Amino acid sequence: xxxxxxxxxxxxxxxxxxxxxxxxxxxxxxxxxxxxxxxxxxxxxxxxxxxxxxxxxxxxxxxxxxxxxxxxxxxxxxxxxxxxxxxxxxxxxxxxxxxxxxxxxxxxxxxxxxxxxxxxxxxxxxxxxxxxxxxxxxxxxxxxxxxxxxxxxxxxxxxxxxxxxxxxxxxxxxxxxxxxxxxxxxxxxxxxxxxxxxxxxxxxxxxxxxxxxxxxxxxxxxxxxxxxxxxxxxxxxxxxxxxxxxxxxxxxxxxxxxxxxxxxxxxxxxxxxxxxxxxxxxxxxxxxxxxxxxxxxxxxxxxxxxxxxxxxxxxxxxxxxxxxxxxxxxx
Ligand SMILES: [Zn+2]
Numbered sequence: 526x527x528x529x530x531x532x533x534x535x536x537x538x539x540x541x542x543x544x545x546x547x548x549x550x551x552x553x554x555x556x557x558x559x560x561x562x563x564x565x566x567x568x569x570x571x572x573x574x575x576x577x578x579x580x581x582x583x584x585x586x587x588x589x590x591x592x593x594x595x596x597x598x599x600x601x602x603x604x605x606x607x608x609x610x611x612x613x614x615x616x617x618x619x620x621x622x623x624x625x626x627x628x629x630x631x632x633x634x635x636x637x638x639x640x641x642x643x644x645x646x647x648x649x650x651x652x653x654x655x656x657x658x659x660x661x662x663x664x665x666x667x668x669x670x671x672x673x674x675x676x677x678x679x680x681x682x683x684x685x686x687x688x689x690x691x692x693x694x695x696x697x698x699x700x701x702x703x704x705x706x707x708x709x710x711x712x713x714x715x716x717x718x719x720x721x722x723x724x725x726x727x728x729x730x731x732x733x734x735x736x737x738x739x740x741x742x743x744x745x746x747x748x749x750x751x752x753x754x755x756x757x758x759x760x761x762x763x764x765x766x767x768x769x770x771x772x773x774x775x776x777x778x779x780x781x782x783x784x785x786x787x788x789x790x791x792x793x794x795x796x797x798x799x800x801x802x803x804x805x806x807x808x809x810x811x812x813x814x815x816x817x818x819x820x821x822x823x824x825x826x827x828x829x830x831x832x833x834x835x836x837x838x839x840x841x842x843x844x845x846x847x848x849x850x851x852x853x854x855x856x
Contacts, residue, residue, distance in 0.1 A: 541849030546622035603851035605653035612695030655682025657847030676803035784819025802837030
Protein backbone atom coordinates (compact mmCIF):
# COMPACT_ATOMS: atom_id res chain seq x y z
CA UNK A 526 0.00 0.00 0.00
CA UNK A 527 1.32 3.37 -0.97
CA UNK A 528 0.21 6.94 -0.43
CA UNK A 529 0.06 9.73 -3.03
CA UNK A 530 3.85 10.18 -3.12
CA UNK A 531 4.49 6.51 -3.73
CA UNK A 532 5.99 5.98 -0.28
CA UNK A 533 5.14 2.68 1.36
CA UNK A 534 2.90 3.83 4.23
CA UNK A 535 4.18 1.29 6.72
CA UNK A 536 7.74 2.58 6.48
CA UNK A 537 8.17 5.42 8.93
CA UNK A 538 10.38 8.19 7.65
CA UNK A 539 12.94 10.24 9.55
CA UNK A 540 13.08 14.01 9.31
CA UNK A 541 16.15 16.22 9.67
CA UNK A 542 16.57 19.98 10.06
CA UNK A 543 19.95 21.67 9.64
CA UNK A 544 19.67 25.08 11.26
CA UNK A 545 22.58 27.38 10.41
CA UNK A 546 23.01 31.13 10.74
CA UNK A 547 22.17 31.79 7.09
CA UNK A 548 20.70 28.56 5.74
CA UNK A 549 17.81 26.49 7.07
CA UNK A 550 17.31 23.10 5.42
CA UNK A 551 14.81 20.34 6.15
CA UNK A 552 14.57 16.89 4.60
CA UNK A 553 12.73 13.60 4.81
CA UNK A 554 14.74 10.39 4.54
CA UNK A 555 13.97 6.71 4.59
CA UNK A 556 15.54 4.81 7.48
CA UNK A 557 18.35 3.60 5.19
CA UNK A 558 19.42 7.23 4.71
CA UNK A 559 18.05 7.64 1.18
CA UNK A 560 16.52 11.04 0.46
CA UNK A 561 12.77 11.45 -0.06
CA UNK A 562 12.45 15.24 -0.22
CA UNK A 563 14.37 18.37 0.75
CA UNK A 564 13.61 22.07 1.14
CA UNK A 565 15.85 25.04 1.91
CA UNK A 566 14.91 28.56 3.09
CA UNK A 567 16.84 31.63 4.17
CA UNK A 568 13.86 33.43 5.81
CA UNK A 569 15.12 33.07 9.39
CA UNK A 570 18.34 35.05 8.98
CA UNK A 571 17.40 38.23 10.84
CA UNK A 572 14.66 36.80 13.06
CA UNK A 573 14.47 36.30 16.82
CA UNK A 574 14.35 32.77 18.23
CA UNK A 575 10.57 32.49 18.68
CA UNK A 576 10.21 33.44 15.02
CA UNK A 577 12.91 30.94 13.98
CA UNK A 578 11.07 28.13 15.80
CA UNK A 579 7.91 29.06 13.89
CA UNK A 580 9.78 29.02 10.55
CA UNK A 581 11.26 25.58 11.35
CA UNK A 582 7.80 24.24 12.24
CA UNK A 583 6.26 25.69 9.06
CA UNK A 584 9.01 24.15 6.91
CA UNK A 585 8.56 20.69 8.45
CA UNK A 586 4.76 20.93 8.16
CA UNK A 587 5.06 21.88 4.48
CA UNK A 588 7.34 18.90 3.76
CA UNK A 589 4.86 16.60 5.51
CA UNK A 590 1.85 18.12 3.71
CA UNK A 591 3.59 17.89 0.30
CA UNK A 592 3.91 14.13 0.85
CA UNK A 593 0.55 13.57 2.57
CA UNK A 594 2.23 12.61 5.84
CA UNK A 595 1.14 13.10 9.45
CA UNK A 596 3.34 12.97 12.54
CA UNK A 597 2.41 9.27 12.82
CA UNK A 598 4.25 8.58 9.55
CA UNK A 599 7.50 9.90 11.01
CA UNK A 600 9.78 8.20 13.52
CA UNK A 601 10.86 11.63 14.68
CA UNK A 602 12.58 14.91 13.88
CA UNK A 603 16.26 15.63 14.52
CA UNK A 604 17.51 19.21 14.55
CA UNK A 605 21.21 19.98 14.09
CA UNK A 606 22.31 23.43 15.23
CA UNK A 607 25.65 25.22 15.26
CA UNK A 608 25.77 26.08 18.95
CA UNK A 609 26.17 24.78 22.49
CA UNK A 610 23.33 22.38 23.24
CA UNK A 611 22.15 20.93 26.55
CA UNK A 612 21.17 17.64 24.98
CA UNK A 613 18.96 15.98 27.61
CA UNK A 614 17.02 19.18 28.30
CA UNK A 615 16.62 20.22 24.65
CA UNK A 616 18.05 23.65 25.42
CA UNK A 617 20.25 25.91 23.32
CA UNK A 618 22.86 27.07 25.86
CA UNK A 619 24.42 29.68 23.54
CA UNK A 620 24.82 30.46 19.84
CA UNK A 621 27.18 32.90 18.15
CA UNK A 622 26.14 33.12 14.49
CA UNK A 623 22.45 34.05 14.74
CA UNK A 624 20.84 37.49 14.90
CA UNK A 625 19.57 37.07 18.47
CA UNK A 626 21.90 35.88 21.22
CA UNK A 627 20.20 33.65 23.76
CA UNK A 628 21.01 31.71 26.90
CA UNK A 629 19.32 28.42 27.87
CA UNK A 630 16.56 28.77 25.26
CA UNK A 631 14.01 25.86 25.49
CA UNK A 632 14.07 25.06 21.77
CA UNK A 633 12.61 21.54 21.91
CA UNK A 634 9.73 22.54 24.22
CA UNK A 635 8.82 25.48 21.98
CA UNK A 636 8.99 23.43 18.76
CA UNK A 637 7.00 20.58 20.34
CA UNK A 638 4.06 22.95 20.91
CA UNK A 639 4.01 23.72 17.17
CA UNK A 640 4.58 20.10 16.04
CA UNK A 641 2.44 18.03 18.42
CA UNK A 642 2.90 14.25 18.41
CA UNK A 643 6.39 14.41 16.92
CA UNK A 644 9.46 13.20 18.82
CA UNK A 645 12.06 15.99 18.56
CA UNK A 646 15.79 15.72 19.22
CA UNK A 647 18.15 18.71 19.27
CA UNK A 648 21.90 18.32 19.02
CA UNK A 649 25.03 20.16 18.00
CA UNK A 650 25.65 20.02 14.23
CA UNK A 651 29.03 18.30 14.58
CA UNK A 652 27.46 15.57 16.76
CA UNK A 653 24.74 15.12 14.16
CA UNK A 654 27.31 14.83 11.35
CA UNK A 655 29.29 12.34 13.46
CA UNK A 656 26.23 10.14 13.87
CA UNK A 657 25.34 10.43 10.18
CA UNK A 658 28.84 9.29 9.22
CA UNK A 659 28.61 6.43 11.73
CA UNK A 660 25.32 5.12 10.31
CA UNK A 661 25.55 6.05 6.64
CA UNK A 662 29.09 7.21 5.79
CA UNK A 663 32.77 6.51 6.34
CA UNK A 664 32.17 5.28 9.89
CA UNK A 665 30.04 2.25 9.06
CA UNK A 666 31.38 -0.83 10.84
CA UNK A 667 33.53 1.04 13.39
CA UNK A 668 32.42 1.15 17.03
CA UNK A 669 34.86 3.79 18.26
CA UNK A 670 35.35 6.87 16.13
CA UNK A 671 35.73 10.62 16.22
CA UNK A 672 34.34 12.92 13.55
CA UNK A 673 36.10 16.25 13.06
CA UNK A 674 34.70 19.01 10.88
CA UNK A 675 37.11 21.66 9.62
CA UNK A 676 35.13 24.51 8.17
CA UNK A 677 34.24 28.05 9.27
CA UNK A 678 35.04 26.68 12.72
CA UNK A 679 36.28 23.31 13.94
CA UNK A 680 33.93 20.92 15.71
CA UNK A 681 33.75 17.27 16.54
CA UNK A 682 31.61 14.37 17.67
CA UNK A 683 32.70 11.26 19.58
CA UNK A 684 31.23 7.75 19.26
CA UNK A 685 32.24 5.19 21.87
CA UNK A 686 31.03 1.57 21.68
CA UNK A 687 28.53 2.54 19.00
CA UNK A 688 26.95 5.36 21.02
CA UNK A 689 27.32 9.12 20.90
CA UNK A 690 29.40 10.29 23.84
CA UNK A 691 28.00 13.60 25.02
CA UNK A 692 29.61 14.17 28.39
CA UNK A 693 27.60 15.78 31.19
CA UNK A 694 25.53 18.29 29.21
CA UNK A 695 26.27 17.56 25.57
CA UNK A 696 29.00 20.02 24.71
CA UNK A 697 31.76 17.42 24.48
CA UNK A 698 33.93 16.77 21.39
CA UNK A 699 34.75 20.46 20.97
CA UNK A 700 38.19 19.75 19.59
CA UNK A 701 38.25 23.20 17.99
CA UNK A 702 38.53 24.83 21.42
CA UNK A 703 41.49 22.74 22.56
CA UNK A 704 44.37 25.16 23.08
CA UNK A 705 47.28 24.50 20.73
CA UNK A 706 49.40 27.68 21.04
CA UNK A 707 49.54 29.26 24.49
CA UNK A 708 51.44 32.28 23.10
CA UNK A 709 48.98 33.07 20.30
CA UNK A 710 47.48 36.57 20.19
CA UNK A 711 44.50 35.50 18.07
CA UNK A 712 41.38 35.44 20.20
CA UNK A 713 38.90 32.63 19.61
CA UNK A 714 35.10 33.06 19.70
CA UNK A 715 35.14 31.31 23.10
CA UNK A 716 37.26 34.12 24.58
CA UNK A 717 40.50 32.15 24.83
CA UNK A 718 43.69 32.57 22.81
CA UNK A 719 45.40 29.90 20.72
CA UNK A 720 42.45 27.49 20.24
CA UNK A 721 42.86 25.10 17.30
CA UNK A 722 40.02 26.78 15.41
CA UNK A 723 41.54 30.25 15.85
CA UNK A 724 44.72 28.93 14.17
CA UNK A 725 43.18 26.80 11.45
CA UNK A 726 39.55 27.52 10.52
CA UNK A 727 37.88 29.78 7.97
CA UNK A 728 36.49 32.32 10.41
CA UNK A 729 40.05 33.31 11.37
CA UNK A 730 41.65 33.48 7.92
CA UNK A 731 41.46 37.31 7.90
CA UNK A 732 43.20 37.49 11.32
CA UNK A 733 45.85 35.00 10.22
CA UNK A 734 46.46 36.85 6.94
CA UNK A 735 46.91 40.17 8.79
CA UNK A 736 49.23 38.48 11.30
CA UNK A 737 51.52 37.27 8.50
CA UNK A 738 51.49 40.73 6.86
CA UNK A 739 52.52 42.31 10.17
CA UNK A 740 55.30 39.74 10.52
CA UNK A 741 56.71 40.87 7.17
CA UNK A 742 55.35 38.39 4.64
CA UNK A 743 54.31 39.90 1.30
CA UNK A 744 50.99 39.30 -0.44
CA UNK A 745 51.32 38.47 -4.14
CA UNK A 746 47.58 38.97 -4.75
CA UNK A 747 47.35 42.57 -3.54
CA UNK A 748 45.75 41.89 -0.14
CA UNK A 749 46.45 44.44 2.60
CA UNK A 750 45.27 44.62 6.22
CA UNK A 751 41.97 46.19 5.17
CA UNK A 752 41.06 43.91 2.28
CA UNK A 753 42.03 40.80 4.29
CA UNK A 754 38.66 41.05 6.03
CA UNK A 755 36.75 39.21 3.30
CA UNK A 756 39.09 36.22 3.05
CA UNK A 757 37.08 33.03 3.52
CA UNK A 758 37.92 29.43 2.59
CA UNK A 759 37.22 29.75 -1.16
CA UNK A 760 39.23 33.04 -1.33
CA UNK A 761 42.21 31.40 0.37
CA UNK A 762 41.91 28.43 -2.00
CA UNK A 763 41.97 30.83 -4.96
CA UNK A 764 45.01 32.64 -3.53
CA UNK A 765 46.72 29.28 -3.06
CA UNK A 766 46.15 28.43 -6.73
CA UNK A 767 47.61 31.81 -7.74
CA UNK A 768 50.73 31.05 -5.71
CA UNK A 769 50.28 33.60 -2.91
CA UNK A 770 52.81 32.73 -0.18
CA UNK A 771 50.56 33.88 2.69
CA UNK A 772 47.63 31.76 1.49
CA UNK A 773 50.01 28.80 1.23
CA UNK A 774 51.33 29.41 4.73
CA UNK A 775 47.78 29.63 6.15
CA UNK A 776 46.70 26.37 4.49
CA UNK A 777 49.88 24.53 5.55
CA UNK A 778 49.61 25.77 9.13
CA UNK A 779 45.93 24.84 9.18
CA UNK A 780 46.77 21.26 8.14
CA UNK A 781 49.50 21.09 10.80
CA UNK A 782 47.17 22.37 13.54
CA UNK A 783 44.50 19.83 12.55
CA UNK A 784 47.13 17.06 12.42
CA UNK A 785 48.41 17.94 15.90
CA UNK A 786 44.82 18.12 17.18
CA UNK A 787 44.21 14.60 15.85
CA UNK A 788 47.27 13.46 17.77
CA UNK A 789 45.84 14.98 20.97
CA UNK A 790 42.61 13.10 20.30
CA UNK A 791 44.53 9.90 19.69
CA UNK A 792 46.40 10.22 22.99
CA UNK A 793 43.18 10.74 24.93
CA UNK A 794 40.73 8.38 23.21
CA UNK A 795 42.69 6.09 20.87
CA UNK A 796 39.73 5.63 18.51
CA UNK A 797 39.82 3.12 15.64
CA UNK A 798 38.95 5.84 13.18
CA UNK A 799 38.95 9.60 12.72
CA UNK A 800 36.70 11.00 9.99
CA UNK A 801 37.52 14.42 8.58
CA UNK A 802 34.74 16.50 7.05
CA UNK A 803 33.77 20.13 6.54
CA UNK A 804 34.37 22.73 3.83
CA UNK A 805 38.16 23.05 4.20
CA UNK A 806 38.62 19.42 3.19
CA UNK A 807 37.81 20.69 -0.31
CA UNK A 808 41.34 22.19 -0.24
CA UNK A 809 42.15 18.72 -1.58
CA UNK A 810 44.50 15.78 -1.23
CA UNK A 811 47.60 17.83 -0.46
CA UNK A 812 45.85 19.32 2.59
CA UNK A 813 44.50 15.93 3.71
CA UNK A 814 47.89 14.21 3.27
CA UNK A 815 49.68 16.98 5.21
CA UNK A 816 47.23 16.49 8.13
CA UNK A 817 48.00 12.76 8.15
CA UNK A 818 51.76 13.35 7.88
CA UNK A 819 51.69 15.76 10.81
CA UNK A 820 49.69 13.28 12.90
CA UNK A 821 52.03 10.39 12.10
CA UNK A 822 55.05 12.60 12.80
CA UNK A 823 53.89 12.89 16.42
CA UNK A 824 53.14 9.21 16.99
CA UNK A 825 56.70 7.79 16.72
CA UNK A 826 56.30 4.15 17.78
CA UNK A 827 53.26 4.58 19.96
CA UNK A 828 50.76 2.99 17.59
CA UNK A 829 50.64 -0.80 17.76
CA UNK A 830 47.92 -0.68 15.13
CA UNK A 831 47.34 2.24 12.84
CA UNK A 832 44.47 4.59 13.67
CA UNK A 833 42.62 5.14 10.40
CA UNK A 834 41.99 8.64 9.11
CA UNK A 835 39.32 8.87 6.41
CA UNK A 836 37.45 11.60 4.58
CA UNK A 837 33.75 12.02 5.33
CA UNK A 838 31.36 10.45 2.81
CA UNK A 839 27.97 12.02 3.49
CA UNK A 840 28.80 15.12 1.43
CA UNK A 841 27.47 18.65 1.58
CA UNK A 842 24.19 17.58 3.22
CA UNK A 843 26.05 15.90 6.10
CA UNK A 844 24.34 18.08 8.73
CA UNK A 845 20.89 17.40 7.34
CA UNK A 846 21.31 13.63 7.03
CA UNK A 847 23.05 13.59 10.42
CA UNK A 848 20.15 15.43 12.04
CA UNK A 849 17.72 12.83 10.71
CA UNK A 850 20.08 10.03 11.78
CA UNK A 851 19.80 11.20 15.42
CA UNK A 852 16.22 9.92 15.37
CA UNK A 853 17.58 6.38 14.92
CA UNK A 854 19.82 6.61 17.97
CA UNK A 855 18.57 4.51 20.87
CA UNK A 856 17.36 6.66 23.73
ZN1 LIG B 1 38.07 28.57 21.48
